[in-house]
Amino acid sequence: MNEIYRKCYHSTALLTLLPLLFWSDSVLPSVFATIAATAIVAHWYIDYRQIRRKKMDDAIEGMFEAFGEKYDKTSGKELEKLEEDFYKAIVAQVIRKEEHSMVLPTVFCLCAFLFSLIFFGKFALAFGILALGIGDTSAAIAGTYFGKNKIFWNKNKSWQGFLGFFATVTIASYLFMLAFPAFALFNPIKQALLVGFAGALVESLPIIDDNFSVPLAVSAIIYYIGASI
Known part of the structure; x- marks a missing residue:
């Protein structure tokens, strides 16, 4: 249950960054750079x-x-x-037993957000934030309670978690585009399905920290496909 609470806290914190994307484009890079720099300083102060x-x-x-x-x-x-x-006391609530840093995962995701904003723009970054903020928690909940069928390329992940990620992120992305049509870079249904599938696939891979890989990969995919249409 602690893992679910940790994920929910993580999601809530990440999703609070979405309103920042409605600020002026001229200040967004500075804002995200400041947030990332603050996390890096906190990482040094706490973990070292x-x-x-x-x-x-x-x-x-x-x-x-x-x-x-x-x-x-x-x-x-x-x-x-x-x-x-x-x-x-804080560590017991916010990090897994196998993790050694309280702040480093936050540094990873904030740096990924900053890179996504710089290279792919805020319209693509929005879906990177949604994918990590909603999908990561959904995958954890579905995997914890229903995860009986392991994915063959990563035995630490389940098909139930994969589908939980895909379904919730697809729905959230589509609803987000209905509310804010400017963020639809191409057909909203296709874009929502792509965000859900790309995020679920990257999250399931046994590679670098998904706090970094998911938002960066989703933002890049949405940006390049949107630009090619």
Whole structure:
């Protein structure tokens, strides 16, 4: 059940980025670059905290010595323990046991969003966000509760998860284009089916992190097919 909660939190956070696509085109790259840069800094601050703490301790100790004082590290250790307890409580809720980073998956998807925006534009990026934000959670739910038939090219994924991803993303993409017709780069039904299938296929592949591959691949496919029609 923790995995489902984690996925739902992940989806909600990603889908909150969709309204940004209605901002002025001139500011969007800066906005997404700032968000991605913030995630990278957070990744360093949290996931490399042992190195950070040592460097800060050494720097503070050096400052005390410069004034002829002795630095007491006891209070610093107490703060470190509080920080570590906080991270452990968060980690238990937001990452899988096999994952080692709390922030790195977010860095991957935000960088993929930024690259998609720069190279393929906001109209293609919208479907990359939808595919990851909705499909990833749908695949997890369908796979967890109904995933009995494994995909032959990836035994960690199921056909039920694949179909869950495909169905929900196809429907969501079509409804999104009905609400915002400007995002339909070609026939809405065909585009929705393509988004659903491409996202489900890429998500099922045993390759690099799907937080990076799904939005980037979906955005690229929609952009190039839309441009060729």
